[in-house]
Amino acid sequence: MSSDLEHGERDLAAELQSPAAGQVGIPVDAICVGCGQTRVKRAPLAEVSKDLSKDPTELEAEDLTSLKHVCHRCGSATWWNVVAVLSGLLEQERGEEA
Secondary structure: OHHHOOOOOOOHHHHHHOHHHOOOOEEEEEEEOOOOOEEEEEEOHHHHEOOOOOOHHHOOHHHEOOEEEEEOOOOEEEEEEEEEEOHHHHHHHHHHHO
């Protein structure tokens, strides 16, 4: 599972709830190509997945393309490279909806 990466002291669930993460899509950990910061972002599956038939919880970072999202540090929309699909957070959200 991609969410097993070492994230240090970051609170991924809190980052996901932040408006900076976005409102729609699967939760991913991504790195800004402009400044190098890593943040949780939401990525619309149709924009980043090469295979829309796959269950999002089974996706790996390698399955996804880059996404354009706002970087508050850069002060503009920049490209972000996905480093992990946060399937644990996705499964948690699905559990809350049920």
